[in-house]
Amino acid sequence: MSAAEQPADGARRTFLRQCLAGAAGAAVCGVGLTALRGGAKSSSFRWQIDPAVCTQCGRCATECVLAISAVKCVHNFAMCGYCNLCFGYFESQAPRLDSGGENQLCPTGAIRRRFVEEPYFEYTIDEELCTGCGRCVKNCTAFGNGSLHLQVRHDLCLNCEECAIARGCPVSAFRRVPAANPYLPKGREDGRT
Amino acid sequence: MRPPFTFRRAAAAALLKAPLALARERFPKPDLSNDYATPVSAWPGAVPVWVDWLDMGLLAGALAAAAWLALRRRSRTGLLMLSLACLAYFGFWRGGCLCPVGSFQAVTEGLFCGVALPLPTVVFFVLPLLAALLFGRVFCAAVCPLGVLQDLVAVRPQRLAPTLSAALQVIPVVLLALGVLLAATQTAYLACRFDPLVPLLRLTGTAGGVTMGAAMLLLGVFLARPLCRFLCPYGVLLRGLSRLSWRHVTITPDTCVQCHLCASSCPFEAIAAPSPERPAEPVRTGIRRLGWLVLAVPALVAGFALLFTFLAPALARLHGDVRLSEQLRREAVNGAPATVESIAFRASSRTPEELHDAAQKRRLALRRGGLWAGAFVGLVLACRLIGASVHRQRRDYEPDRGRCLSCGRCFRYCPKEQLRLRQRAEP
Numbered sequence: 282m283s284a285a286e287q288p289a290d291g292a293r294r295t296f297l298r299q300c301l302a303g304a305a306g307a308a309v310c311g312v313g314l315t316a317l318r319g320g321a322k323s324s325s326f327r328w329q330i331d332p333a334v335c336t337q338c339g340r341c342a343t344e345c346v347l348a349i350s351a352v353k354c355v356h357n358f359a360m361c362g363y364c365n366l367c368f369g370y371f372e373s374q375a376p377r378l379d380s381g382g383e384n385q386l387c388p389t390g391a392i393r394r395r396f397v398e399e400p401y402f403e404y405t406i407d408e409e410l411c412t413g414c415g416r417c418v419k420n421c422t423a424f425g426n427g428s429l430h431l432q433v434r435h436d437l438c439l440n441c442e443e444c445a446i447a448r449g450c451p452v453s454a455f456r457r458v459p460a461a462n463p464y465l466p467k468g469r470e471d472g473r474t
Numbered sequence: 475m476r477p478p479f480t481f482r483r484a485a486a487a488a489l490l491k492a493p494l495a496l497a498r499e500r501f502p503k504p505d506l507s508n509d510y511a512t513p514v515s516a517w518p519g520a521v522p523v524w525v526d527w528l529d530m531g532l533l534a535g536a537l538a539a540a541a542w543l544a545l546r547r548r549s550r551t552g553l554l555m556l557s558l559a560c561l562a563y564f565g566f567w568r569g570g571c572l573c574p575v576g577s578f579q580a581v582t583e584g585l586f587c588g589v590a591l592p593l594p595t596v597v598f599f600v601l602p603l604l605a606a607l608l609f610g611r612v613f614c615a616a617v618c619p620l621g622v623l624q625d626l627v628a629v630r631p632q633r634l635a636p637t638l639s640a641a642l643q644v645i646p647v648v649l650l651a652l653g654v655l656l657a658a659t660q661t662a663y664l665a666c667r668f669d670p671l672v673p674l675l676r677l678t679g680t681a682g683g684v685t686m687g688a689a690m691l692l693l694g695v696f697l698a699r700p701l702c703r704f705l706c707p708y709g710v711l712l713r714g715l716s717r718l719s720w721r722h723v724t725i726t727p728d729t730c731v732q733c734h735l736c737a738s739s740c741p742f743e744a745i746a747a748p749s750p751e752r753p754a755e756p757v758r759t760g761i762r763r764l765g766w767l768v769l770a771v772p773a774l775v776a777g778f779a780l781l782f783t784f785l786a787p788a789l790a791r792l793h794g795d796v797r798l799s800e801q802l803r804r805e806a807v808n809g810a811p812a813t814v815e816s817i818a819f820r821a822s823s824r825t826p827e828e829l830h831d832a833a834q835k836r837r838l839a840l841r842r843g844g845l846w847a848g849a850f851v852g853l854v855l856a857c858r859l860i861g862a863s864v865h866r867q868r869r870d871y872e873p874d875r876g877r878c879l880s881c882g883r884c885f886r887y888c889p890k891e892q893l894r895l896r897q898r899a900e901p
Contacts, residue, residue: 302718306607309715313600316584316591325526325572325592327519336821338814348678358512362501401504405513426501435519439569439676442576443663448794451818460521460592 326457328444332430332467334454337415337422341431344449345413351437352413352446354391354406357468360428363401369421369429370394370404386416408434430467526594529572533598533617536560537605540612540880544723548891550882557616557625565619570675574598574613575620575708576666578650579657586658602708606715610722614702614712615880620671621702625881627691628698631741639743640862642704647854650707651782651847652789659839662792665707698741702879710854713876723873723880728890730870736887737871744877745884749868763863770859775852782848786841790833799833802826 330341330352341352366378370392375384380394391410395403406429413431421429447455458465536556543552564573577599584591602613614621634642653664666672670686673679679687693700702709716722725736725745737745790796798819804810819829873884885891 298718302607302720305715305718306604309600309603309607312581312585313596316581316596316599317593318584318588325521325594327521336818338818340814346673346676346679346683355515356513357515359503361503363504363506364501397510398507401506403513435521438519439571441571441666442580443666448662448667451794451798451815452822460526461523463520464517466515466517 325440325460327433327435327440327460327463328438328447328455329433329458329463329465330431331454331456331465332432334452335415335418335431336452336454337419337431338451339414339416340449340451341446342412342414344446346439346441346445347437350413350446351434351439352431353408353411353434353437354413354415354418354429355432355466356404356406357428357430357466358403360426360468361404362426362428363397363403364425365400365402367394367402367404367421368424369417373420386420388412388414388416392417404429427467432464432466435463526592529568530594530597530601532563533601536564536617537601537613540616541605541609544612544615544880544882545609545721548727548882548885550885553616553882557622560617561619561622561626564617565623565675566677570619570669570672571666572598573619574602575618575706576663576669578708578711579653579663579665582654582657583660587660603711603715606712607718608720610716610719610875610878610880611709611712612880614709615882618702619675620669620706621699621879623671623674624691624694624699624701627694628741630696631698632696633743634697636743639703640858644851644855645704646707646710647851649705650710651851653707655782655840655843655847656789656792659836659843660793661790661836661840664792667792671701699879703742703877716878717876719875722875723878723882725871725873725884726888726890727894730872731890732870733889734871735889736884739884739887740873740878741883742877742879742881744874744879746868746872746874748870749866752865752867767856767860767863771853771856774856774859775849777848778852778855779845779848782844782851783841786844787837789844790837790840793836795829796833796836799826799829802829 342350345351370386371378371384372386377384382390385392389410389412391407391412393405393407395405397403415431418429418431421427444455447453536559539556540553543549543556564570572594577595580589580591580595581599583589584596602617605612616622649664656662656664670683670690672687673683674687674691690701732748734747737747739745791800794815798815801810801813801816802819805812805816
């Protein structure tokens with residue numbers, strides 16, 4: 282290559298590079314804009330369980346990336362029957378209907394039973410203890426009013442891009458909901474908290 | 475639009491709702507005395523929209539600060555401070571999600587499947603790429619929490635043989651193609667599922683995940699940033715764009731005096747030495763090389779396309795439907811014991827035929843997509859081969875724009891930089 286050719290060659294290379302760079306920038310912006318065509322949401326999403334689909338298989342307690350799952354049992358008191366014999370609280374063969382450990386269904390004793398008035402009892406969940414195994418939910422749904430249900434707690438959830446529980450859920454009960462309103466509580470059809 | 479009201483519809487709706495209504499009335503809520511206050515459920519963790527804007531703003535700010543620190547201020551200390559801040563916020567505080575490295579999969583899904591994407595996902599994908607196009611890989615230098623974590627432990631970096639290094643750099647291309655393929659078919663988010671460092675950022679995870687993370691960090695002590703250089707799929711995009719960057723970090727603030735003091739300062743082997751005079755080679759050698767390249771390009775493209783097609787059934791197994799379909803077949807043929815999935819499936823309204831169809835469709839889609847993904851890998855490798863066989867005249871020590879992470883380690887090795895610093899200190 283002679284000395285006279287060199288500047289022209291350099292200029293050509295620069296021009297080509299600038300063209301390529303412009304095309305690449307346009308491509309990046311184009312990809313971003315096209316990806317948004319499915320519906321741009323100014324708010325991000327959170328994972329949540331649809332209680333209408335959930336079968337309480339127990340995966341929520343084991344699949345979550347957290348050591349103790351971000352899924353907890355929550356109680357819709359408006360649906361609760363305040364039963365003395367609560368199917369979510371007692372083992373099926375419970376010797377006595379009291380708070381003895383051998384009578385309780387919950388493996389961690391996370392449900393608190395409190396006397397309200399004869400013959401009604403109130404059941405509240407201690408979320409510190411709840412592991413999200415869903416055993417109480419399963420029984421309450423099968424034999425009771427279904428007031429107990431599982432929900433992802435968003436003060437604990439890390440909001441993984443690919444939720445490990447959603448991946449392991451056998452019935453695809455997990456879906457993404459707007460972050461500003463991230464719960465699908467039972468008994469409210471519009472999903473508002 | 476509301477469907478028009480008809481008696482048949484109303485009757486159907488009433489029938490559908492009847493079991494639900496019955497279920498609710500199984501044990502009607504009692505009339506409790508007035509002193510009883512119903513407990514109120516807490517619904518914590520709703521995220522206001524401004525948090526998303528804060529994230530996007532912080533990312534943009536961090537990228538701008540990294541570019542200023544690397545290109546203008548030329549401060550390794552500044553970059554280190556910024557990277558610690560980014561590690562704290564994007565890494566430990568946000569738990570590693572959302573990160574640009576994984577966002578390419580969500581963007582792919584939005585692109586191919588029309589899935590509604592949140593704005594932050596797209597912004598997190600686009601901003602570092604645009605920054606790379608303008609200023610080089612400043613995102614890798616100080617903003618990416620995964621990269622920064624490795625950067626901090628790289629204290630005894632060893633050099634790799636150039637051929638080994640080049641061979642290992644094929645892996646990110648393969649992972650990018652696989653990640654796009656799997657996200658476009660909505661099979662899996664490969665990068666998120668097998669990210670070894672994210673359990674360390676979250677300070678929790680499975681035993682396997684944490685062990686992998688620890689092993690990766692240990693490896694990072696002797697091999698600088700192994701994840702960034704030999705695994706990161708997003709890095710392939712950054713690398714490509716950084717090569718075309720408008721401005722880029724320079725080793726020397728002035729003109730290179732070719733003292734080669736900087737040559738061994740880069741733990742990523744991203745500094746290219748001046749090339750010797752072009753050796754005169756006989757025409758035959760050139761023709762033979764061209765012949766080999768002409769043969770290699772289609773061979774690579776076809777080879778990888780075929781390889782990916784063969785991999786399709788194995789890749790499909792990353793999706794639950796395909797695993798479940800195989801499980802149902804095993805149960806039907808070999809009498810394998812039922813799993814949680816198969817029990818839940820039998821209780822659902824889907825039929826096995828539907829499932830087998832869906833699984834077969836997914837395998838086909840992966841096979842078809844695999845052709846394109848494999849061809850892409852082959853093409854990138856072919857381009858790299860061509861790039862390697864082209865002789866580039868280089869007079870000075872320069873950062874390789876593709877591989878340079880703009881970390882700024884080389885600055886202080888340059889005598890001209892020392893001179894500049896001294897002049898700045900003495901007004």
